[in-house]
Amino acid sequence: MYGINSHPDVIVNMPREIIPANDFAPCDSVDTALALGEAFMSKKSAKPKTDENRKVRSTLDLAKYLGLSEWTVSRAINGHPEVKQATRERVLAAMQELGFQPNPLARGLNGKSTGLIGICFGHPRSPLVVDKIASLDEFLHEKSYRGVLAISTQNPEAEKTILSDFRRMRVDGVILIQSYSQRDEIDRWLGGLPAVHVDPVEPEIGPSVYFDRKQAMHLLVDHLYTLGHRTFGALGFSASNPWRWNGLVSALEDHGLNPAKCLRSFVLPSPGIESYADGIQLAEIVLSSKKPPTALMAVNDLVGIGAARHLVDCKFQIPGDFSLTGFDDLDVGQYVVPSITSINQSPRISMRRAVEILLKTIANPSSREIATIDPILKIRKSTGRHGHR
Amino acid sequence: MYGINSHPDVIVNMPREIIPANDFAPCDSVDTALALGEAFMSKKSAKPKTDENRKVRSTLDLAKYLGLSEWTVSRAINGHPEVKQATRERVLAAMQELGFQPNPLARGLNGKSTGLIGICFGHPRSPLVVDKIASLDEFLHEKSYRGVLAISTQNPEAEKTILSDFRRMRVDGVILIQSYSQRDEIDRWLGGLPAVHVDPVEPEIGPSVYFDRKQAMHLLVDHLYTLGHRTFGALGFSASNPWRWNGLVSALEDHGLNPAKCLRSFVLPSPGIESYADGIQLAEIVLSSKKPPTALMAVNDLVGIGAARHLVDCKFQIPGDFSLTGFDDLDVGQYVVPSITSINQSPRISMRRAVEILLKTIANPSSREIATIDPILKIRKSTGRHGHR
DNA sequence: CTGAAAGCGCTTACAG
DNA sequence: CTGAAAGCGCTTACAG
Incomplete structure (x- = not known):
């Protein structure tokens, strides 16, 4: 769903169904679109309601299909208050049914959410990274975001490049893990992009997750x-x-x-x-x-x-x-x-908190929440009294 | 560079420098743009050539700055033959100098390359995954692509969703690692999107990297x-x-x-x-x-x-x-x-081949190259003759 | 090569 | 809510 709700508390589960690439038939006239709508709604429609004849590929298509305006559809999807609840639900239901999702690229072009989250690891070689990546993937997907992964290998120049790329591709936020760069530099590179730091080398002064x-x-x-x-x-x-x-x-x-x-x-x-x-x-x-x-x-x-x-x-x-x-x-x-x-x-908990804090920061840029992760001592056989054999 | 060259053999190294988010001053008139161009070129320009006064933010800006048309700039960047070598070099040099890159979202909207590669891991829990991810990141970055990572955890439903998302965000290609889905289903979900399979469970019939x-x-x-x-x-x-x-x-x-x-x-x-x-x-x-x-x-x-x-x-x-x-x-x-x-x-070699084959497939969709990775036996202390104590 | 224009799929003032 | 339109930043026919 690419985070297209402005009401974060109302997460609508839209299916992400397949959109065949080669069956695109643009609806040029209202007639065509309405005919299409009828075909969809008619119970005795000749064609079954398969992926093959799903022709609603844009908000305009959807609007025609529902007999609404593009404006209304856009506002409904984005949770604006101007559209009443019943209409919004109708739009959302149709999206569900048709498996339609607004094109994230077009949203991004308009300065809206792309549903992408940049993830930058400073230190790739630890086996814990697998756990962290798997956890991030899970939590991000739960919120319908996607992670764009990059690895800086503790190289500030690479980090600068990566953050610049993240901005260019209009990610909605950034998760920086074990960054080795200077805090003020990072902030400059981010240029206001919401970000959460996990275990930075520099002391944390913004949204961050801090292992004690x-x-x-x-x-x-x-x-x-x-x-x-x-x-x-x-x-x-x-x-x-x-x-x-x-x-x-x-x-x-x-x-x-x-x-x-x-x-x-x-x-x-x-x-x-x-x-x-x-x-x-x-x-x-x-x-x-x-x-x-x-x-x-x-x-x-x-x-x-x-x-x-x-x-x-x-x-x-x-x-x-x-x-x-x-x-x-x-x-x-x-x-x-x-x-x-x-x-x-607790890498999993740490990543969960990172995602939570990032989403809060995206929703409210002035939020500067910091989470602290407590260490857990695991006593095993490699420690004991000296001299005891 | 987001793979914006249509001549894959001529990889132009454009810097990915920072683009401050808050200094955007649109160039509404040609005069403004030209004045800007002069400011850039004047040796006694009051302001130094820092990130702060880099105002070329679109191909139109660049065109004005260079005294060219948007058309020429676009064609130059995309390596079309209509623009002569000298002009192309001038455009490319200016991009270098200004740190300008075309907006990948706008490119994607027009059906061009977004520079994004979808990566889907079927089996996240192996420690080898770290090596694979680090290698992919490295090789993809070398070619100026970015990886969008997702993990399906051997769940075909998740895989379907992931591939659908990849298509929606207009990735240029997909790397599927240890996919557990049916080959024909995957092909349907991909809908023509270039993809390379690494160690699929199903026999490989398309571009793939196959560990023997x-x-x-x-x-x-x-x-x-x-x-x-x-x-x-x-x-x-x-x-x-x-x-x-x-x-x-x-x-x-x-x-x-x-x-x-x-x-x-x-x-x-x-x-x-x-x-x-x-x-x-x-x-x-x-x-x-x-x-x-x-x-x-x-x-x-x-x-x-x-x-x-x-x-x-x-x-x-x-x-x-x-x-x-x-x-x-x-x-x-x-x-x-x-x-x-x-x-x-040889996970690193395997990933290198995967990237190579994917890029070939993107350039030429009919390419169906298959790479075979040979196993290497590492004999250590856990094997020996039975009964020898 | 230039110039003027349409279009990709959205969002968003603007007038009704 | 509707309708008509402009704009995001590109690409691409189209006429010169």
Whole structure:
């Protein structure tokens, strides 16, 4: 339905039925159109009411078919108050029956909704992206929107291009996921286009969905501290990843620890795609360091699993020698040995909120709603007391 | 660039720069437009040539700016032969410089290219989908197309709706990945829209990319047979998955084995999402069966890893007691214990071919190119001689 | 090549 | 509510 109702609370379910491409017969005269209308309505119509003889292809056709004016049909479809309820229902019912939908391109040309939502992922390589995309697809379809997907791969230049394209194709709104660009730049690129940010690197000052990474780091540190750990290693992230790092630092301080002494960061000289192979390399670095920390906190599950794999291969015990945490709560984390303690980010809920907030922002551009997603700690076999074998 | 060249071999790189939404000043008179043109061209123009004073927003503006007619500009952009090379280059250069692009909506309304490609995934839950989406995004962007993504979740009704929507938004073509619908139905829903099928369930009779699953099953069986295995179990698929099953049967027959005797199928009463949990359940079923086969072939890596996990938990040796193969060659397969023998499907190459073939089909609808992607066997630690501990 | 015009399928003032 | 019309930004015959 391409969001063509201006009454968001009255969602009309119009079927999206097929419109054969080759059966177009324009209705040039009112007579033809009326004859057509009769054919549709006549109970003893020779032809069955199949897709093949559905000739209502424009609002003008529909208007003729219903004996209304184009004006009325347009207003009815767009939920304007000038047309009375009974007429509107008649129009909507006919659309249902005929499977007719106004052409979104023509709507877009007139500055109306196209039913398109631009989706821009900053970081495509996480397995969570599949869940997010599937969820977005589901929630967007529920509201009769379509997602136009693009991936910027953390490249601001690409992001600029993508947003420009979104504007050019007149999307109704944009969902930006893990954007790495400057907030003010993005706003400039958007040029007023409604947008919701999900987990931006820059602090959120507009409509956004914000996963509480600081709390997540607190949950992990609390868990490890309770198990007796006093030395911590960050695997694959450092102070250059402020959200993770600052959360980690503040969590340590909350326990009376001095991060300068108890926290070390292990990063690769040339960071890869934060996957297993990185984890293995990072574990090598940890092992080659003096007095490695006992609690290792990986930037994500893949790195964590890779690191665990290398440590186990080197005959270290997890959690006897090292406790190890991941991040993301991927399914796979439960099926590796040892299963990996992690943080669940509720990607599905997060996407649901993103769609909700975007639609609110489209309806009311001054809305600046922010949703916070709470982390969930998943304790598994990769964390335990140090020295317990 | 929205595919606005009718000469596919001459891809013009036009910048997609930002178009501020609020600075629109329509050029109502030729005078205004010319003055504008002068301002653009004057070297001592007061205002710098920023986004802010870029006022060429339509082909008409561009035509006035260049002192050409709208007709010429349109023809130049669309690569028609009537306009001579020098003029075309001038137009194209001005577009570059001004960052102007014709409005794709208006083009679409006129039955021209919108630059949109519909992408429909039938099976969203595989981790490979991320790779496929990222690859499609990359290759489509290279050709200045945009992907509109939808997921049908193996529901023909949803697929019908999605294809109808694609037509309504005038996509230039469709990429259907793992569609579960009937081929003739799809063709009807497409109504002539150019499309390429990737790994359809129905045999491919149009433009398509076809992963050679039969050969894949042969590679696996050859490998297992060479290792001495004579009894085989299919984990998570049966004769209802014809490609897998028929390939498996023919491979066994090629080795002189009788599938009726040496092949058993293990499937869940209510199949899940073909992930780890399914694998665990399937392994339970295998273990509870009489004389379980020694070679287990999982429908995919996740199921294989889950099954392996359960077998190991039950103190069976892999590959001592069971050899186990997966399918997909997910990264994770290398990092579990034991690492899992699998089949690589070259998803990136597959997507590249899909885009290539689609663009060829758009350019020439009678083209019916079919690409075959060869499987690659990845031998890892989960397969070996039976009884070797 | 130019110029003037119609048309794609909508939306929206404008007068009745 | 109707009717006649202009406009969104393009493309495309049509006459010169």
